[in-house]
Amino acid sequence: MSTSTPIVNSANSTPEKRELTTKPRFSDKVFRGVATAGGLSSLVILGLILIFLGYQGFQVLRSEGIGFITGSNWQVVQDNAGNTDLEASTFGIAAMLVGTLLCAALAVSIAVPISVLCALYLTFYAPQFLKKMMVAIIDLMAAFPSILFGMWGFFILMPHVEYWAKLIHRYFSWIPLFKMEIPVYTRSPFVAGVVLAIMIIPIITSVSREIFSQTPLDRIQAAYALGATRWSMIRAVVIPYGKSGVVGGAMLGLGRAMGETVAVYTVLNLVYQINWHVLIGAGGNVASMILLKFGEAGPTETRALMAAGLVLFILTLIVNSIANAIVSRTGGKGR
Amino acid sequence: MINPNEDGNEDMETKSTPSSLSDVAKANQARKQPGSGALGVGLEARSIHAWFGDKLVLRDISLDFWSGTVTALIGPSGCGKSTFIRTLNRMHEFIPGAAMAGEVLLNGQDIYEQGTDVTKIRLKVGMVFQKPNPFPSMTIADNVLAGLKLAQLKSENKDDLLEECLERAGLWNEVKDRLNAYGGSLSGGQQQRLCIARSLAVRPEVLLMDEPCSALDPGSTLKIEETIQHLSSSMTIIIVTHNMQQAARVSDYTGFFLSDGGPGELVEVGPTSEIFSRPKDIRTENYVTGRFG
Numbered sequence: 001m002s003t004s005t006p007i008v009n010s011a012n013s014t015p016e017k018r019e020l021t022t023k024p025r026f027s028d029k030v031f032r033g034v035a036t037a038g039g040l041s042s043l044v045i046l047g048l049i050l051i052f053l054g055y056q057g058f059q060v061l062r063s064e065g066i067g068f069i070t071g072s073n074w075q076v077v078q079d080n081a082g083n084t085d086l087e088a089s090t091f092g093i094a095a096m097l098v099g100t101l102l103c104a105a106l107a108v109s110i111a112v113p114i115s116v117l118c119a120l121y122l123t124f125y126a127p128q129f130l131k132k133m134m135v136a137i138i139d140l141m142a143a144f145p146s147i148l149f150g151m152w153g154f155f156i157l158m159p160h161v162e163y164w165a166k167l168i169h170r171y172f173s174w175i176p177l178f179k180m181e182i183p184v185y186t187r188s189p190f191v192a193g194v195v196l197a198i199m200i201i202p203i204i205t206s207v208s209r210e211i212f213s214q215t216p217l218d219r220i221q222a223a224y225a226l227g228a229t230r231w232s233m234i235r236a237v238v239i240p241y242g243k244s245g246v247v248g249g250a251m252l253g254l255g256r257a258m259g260e261t262v263a264v265y266t267v268l269n270l271v272y273q274i275n276w277h278v279l280i281g282a283g284g285n286v287a288s289m290i291l292l293k294f295g296e297a298g299p300t301e302t303r304a305l306m307a308a309g310l311v312l313f314i315l316t317l318i319v320n321s322i323a324n325a326i327v328s329r330t331g332g333k334g335r
Numbered sequence: 336m337i338n339p340n341e342d343g344n345e346d347m348e349t350k351s352t353p354s355s356l357s358d359v360a361k362a363n364q365a366r367k368q369p370g371s372g373a374l375g376v377g378l379e380a381r382s383i384h385a386w387f388g389d390k391l392v393l394r395d396i397s398l399d400f401w402s403g404t405v406t407a408l409i410g411p412s413g414c415g416k417s418t419f420i421r422t423l424n425r426m427h428e429f430i431p432g433a434a435m436a437g438e439v440l441l442n443g444q445d446i447y448e449q450g451t452d453v454t455k456i457r458l459k460v461g462m463v464f465q466k467p468n469p470f471p472s473m474t475i476a477d478n479v480l481a482g483l484k485l486a487q488l489k490s491e492n493k494d495d496l497l498e499e500c501l502e503r504a505g506l507w508n509e510v511k512d513r514l515n516a517y518g519g520s521l522s523g524g525q526q527q528r529l530c531i532a533r534s535l536a537v538r539p540e541v542l543l544m545d546e547p548c549s550a551l552d553p554g555s556t557l558k559i560e561e562t563i564q565h566l567s568s569s570m571t572i573i574i575v576t577h578n579m580q581q582a583a584r585v586s587d588y589t590g591f592f593l594s595d596g597g598p599g600e601l602v603e604v605g606p607t608s609e610i611f612s613r614p615k616d617i618r619t620e621n622y623v624t625g626r627f628g
């Protein structure tokens with residue numbers, strides 16, 4: 001102690017803070033450059049798409065104003081020369097937006113419980129060989145072309161859906177969502193929701209399974225050591241731990257469900273009227289509408305479709321940000 | 336490590352010389368209330384063998400744990416102490432590939448008997464782990480009462496039970512004003528006592544402690560040792576420890592485990608004071624005198 005006296009600064013001579021720098025090596029600089037380019041490129045591409053859509057859709061958005069997202073009319077008026085008259089035409093995608101949200105919400109609410117149960121089964125109950133096989137199959141399902149889901153929905157699900165829809169209608173028609181005024185059951189948002197649900201189950205399952213399998217072993221053991229059954233252990237330990245991951249997975253699924261085009265196009269009847277009743281065969285979907293109109297659209301209508309794309313883009317962005325906020329708010333506890 | 340019941344200068348010596356260790360053990364035994372000792376055999380391990388996969392890690396361990404006593408299991412790392420106590424409440428079988436042979440009798444009943452409800456066994460034989468592991472999503476109060484919920488037990492008066500368990504674990508005074516804070520907000524030592532309180536809430540007959548102080552500072556260790564001594568009058572405690580002073584301070588009986596590269600074996604077991612003063616086996620003597628391990 002006596003040999004080396006520590007340097008003590010008296011209160012009135014606080015030293016300057018030193019600048020802490022390192023000189024990176026050349027190889028490190030190169031790698032940093034490559035990584036930065038990779039990282040920024042996604043941002044740049046996203047920005048360019050946004051600019052392109054905004055540029056293309058600007059004219060239509062300006063002439064329609066707020067009516068573009070509140071109105072439900074899509075009418076192209078052409079003058080005698082065959083040119084589209086922007087003033088006389090109306091473009092409104094409210095019905096499509098509502099339909100998009102409705103189908104996606106329906107899909108997520110069907111898919112989440114199934115996916116969570118599936119993930120719990122795979123993580124805590126399934127025998128090893130079955131687990132490996134199922135994980136492979138589920139991952140394969142996630143990479144399945146969506147048109148195949150659409151065809152399945154069209155050929156297999158649709159003939160049966162009337163029965164299910166009638167059943168739901170009989171017992172749940174007191175819920176406004178399941179009201180049925182026109183007895184048209186096929187090509188309803190319900191069918192589209194089920195098809196989308198099956199499409200997004202693999203994503204949500206795989207994200208949930210990942211987070212469940214990371215549950216700290218010492219907490220699992222603590223629960224068992226207190227006489228927990230497997231189910232009560234899952235409820236007390238695994239679900240609080242994995243909750244935020246499940247929400248994250250659900251949001252990935254929601255994003256995919258909102259952007260899905262072809263599968264929905266195959267099974268949904270697009271009608272330009274806001275319809276909240278999921279069982280009626282009339283719905284909307286922004287992406288499918290763009291697909292439907294794109295082939296025959298003239299230059300002005302194409303611009304309107306670009307604007308619709310921009311709105312869908314922004315909607316997806318908003319939904320994802322809300323989801324992120326939810327995840328970061330619920331994420332802290334239980335981890 | 337400071338023991339409040341010893342003189343200061345003797346403490347310094349307990350770290351090195353075996354004669355002082357045995358003194359500590361003797362002093363500890365003398366402090367025990369008469370009548371709180373052997374009430375009959377509570378837990379008996381009969382010829383326990385354990386495997387991980389094909390590897391035999393424990394060979395032929397037979398040990399009796401008397402009700403109302405503290406038994407310390409000592410031995411170098413990897414000698415199977417932890418594996419052994421995990422066979423006593425059937426936590427061993429959670430490790431993939433784990434197998435065992437032999438019998439564990441709790442009040443004369445084999446806990447490995449076919450058709451036994453494992454969750455009931457674990458209620459009677461509680462466990463405290465090496466690393467404090469409170470449930471972070473639960474408040475302090477919920478943590479203590481977690482066992483009731485997990486095992487679907489009913490409790491008449493939860494508030495009394497909560498206070499009683501925290502009191503017995505020596506934590507009540509520190510947390511009584513913040514029972515609704517999250518378990519993770521406590522210090523490491525407090526978390527470990529919270530885990531002890533949590534184990535007590537389901538009223539186990541036996542408490543297994545797997546190196547409960549190895550992640551804690553000396554002050555917290557001391558508090559937990561006091562807790563162990565309070566508890567030992569009402570339940571059977573089995574504690575795995577690497578700390579020989581701790582074994583000498585808190586235990587009535589000590590078992591010495593050793594593995595010579597192969598499966599772990601029980602070299603010697605006896606009253607703690609004897610293990611530290613006149614061990615029968617030369618290997619025990621070498622270990623407790625600090626010549627190896």
